[in-house]
Amino acid sequence: xxxxxxxxxxxxxxxxxxxxxxxxxxxxxxxxxxxxxxxxxxxxxxxxxxxxxxxxxxxxxxxxxxxxxxxxxxxxxxxxxxxxxxxxxxxxxxxxxxxxxxxxxxxxxxxxxxxxxxxxxxxxxxxxxxxxxxxxxxxxxxxxxxxxxxxxxx
Amino acid sequence: xxxxxxxxxxxxxxxxxxxxxxxxxxxxxxxxxxxxxxxxxxxxxxxxxxxxxxxxxxxxxxxxxxxxxxxxxxxxxxxxxxxxxxxxxxxxxxxxxxxxxxxxxxxxxxxxxxxxxxxxxxxxxxxxxxxxxxxxxxxxxxxxxxxxxxxxxxxxxxxxxxxxxxxxxxxxxxxxxxxxxxxxxxxxxxxxxxxxxxxxxxxxxxxxxxxxxx
Numbered sequence: 001x002x003x004x005x006x007x008x009x010x011x012x013x014x015x016x017x018x019x020x021x022x023x024x025x026x027x028x029x030x031x032x033x034x035x036x037x038x039x040x041x042x043x044x045x046x047x048x049x050x051x052x053x054x055x056x057x058x059x060x061x062x063x064x065x066x067x068x069x070x071x072x073x074x075x076x077x078x079x080x081x082x083x084x085x086x087x088x089x090x091x092x093x094x095x096x097x098x099x100x101x102x103x104x105x106x107x108x109x110x111x112x113x114x115x116x117x118x119x120x121x122x123x124x125x126x127x128x129x130x131x132x133x134x135x136x137x138x139x140x141x142x143x144x145x146x147x148x149x150x151x152x153x154x
Numbered sequence: 155x156x157x158x159x160x161x162x163x164x165x166x167x168x169x170x171x172x173x174x175x176x177x178x179x180x181x182x183x184x185x186x187x188x189x190x191x192x193x194x195x196x197x198x199x200x201x202x203x204x205x206x207x208x209x210x211x212x213x214x215x216x217x218x219x220x221x222x223x224x225x226x227x228x229x230x231x232x233x234x235x236x237x238x239x240x241x242x243x244x245x246x247x248x249x250x251x252x253x254x255x256x257x258x259x260x261x262x263x264x265x266x267x268x269x270x271x272x273x274x275x276x277x278x279x280x281x282x283x284x285x286x287x288x289x290x291x292x293x294x295x296x297x298x299x300x301x302x303x304x305x306x307x308x309x310x311x312x313x314x315x316x317x318x319x320x321x322x323x324x325x326x327x328x329x330x331x332x333x334x335x336x337x338x339x340x341x342x343x344x345x346x347x348x349x350x351x352x353x354x355x356x357x358x359x360x361x362x363x364x365x366x367x368x
Contacts, residue, residue: 131311
């Protein structure tokens with residue numbers, strides 16, 4: 001949790017995966033045209049808290065998106081070609097405030113992407129089921145599976 | 155408020171938490187045996203500061219399906235209790251609690267018959283109350299379980315919310331880990347009770363434990 005991974009397609013031929021995602025949100029960025037580099041952040045919280053360790057920017061939506069973007073650009077990504085797909089942000093237990101941690105994570109990730117000017121090309125978020133996802137850098141495709149229902153392709 | 159790093163607790167602190175949990179585990183085992191009519195007991199607890207990424211492995215791995223009961227703890231010390239079992243074990247438990255049900259693992263909560271749902275929730279109530287009553291008595295602090303919540307899903311997805319909400323960005327969580335086993339059984343009715351104390355409220359609990367020693 002809290003990882004930020006960026007890779008060239010050739011270095012991650014099987015794609016990037018996160019297993020057992022609950023209220024956390026996966027932000028996947030890929031190049032819409034050249035499909036050569038892509039990356040993923042596993043976001044835990046909508047924003048850093050006072051006193052949060054800043055050693056792990058990947059934990060918080062705004063810093064995770066910024067860190068992922070930095071790494072992709074270092075790898076030679078064309079910024080204008082980047083697209084985002086978002087997965088996760090479920091409410092695993094039916095209780096608590098109307099807006100769950102998952103909802104807040106999704107909203108914060110969307111806000112950060114908008115601020116960076118990255119269009120969102122697909123989302124599978126919210127609901128009450130945990131998710132596993134596999135994101136392909138070479139196609140931009142994200143396959144989402146859960147213990148309920150059929151796999152979803154984004 | 156700055157969250158407390160759980161790795162700052164000393165081995166002595168962890169040992170006194172473990173001692174406090176032993177009575178809880180025994181008491182919870184008794185309650186479960188009486189509830190189900192089966193010979194069940196809890197193992198001696200272990201207490202560790204674990205990287206939050208390692209917690210799902212205790213429950214079989216990120217994608218392992220689990221039936222999970224979650225209860226926040228209120229009172230003088232805060233935290234969470236998570237009771238997790240395999241769908242198979244939950245089926246066995248329900249066979250004991252709801253005779254005549256069709257055998258097999260339970261469905262997802264939204265498709266589970268209400269009787270089975272209340273059977274599982276009641277199990278959470280009784281286990282957590284038995285556990286916390288004994289721990290409260292030991293530490294002489296008031297620890298109150300709230301209502302249980304039920305989820306049937308992948309272990310990783312069930313624990314990420316609890317860990318993130320509680321640790322608020324820290325890398326590690328304090329885990330008091332106890333295993334429920336069926337004496338003389340085939341091992342298929344087993345469950346795990348994880349108590350995850352909120353590190354921010356632990357100093358008071360530890361102070362109470364220390365003052366008892368003197």
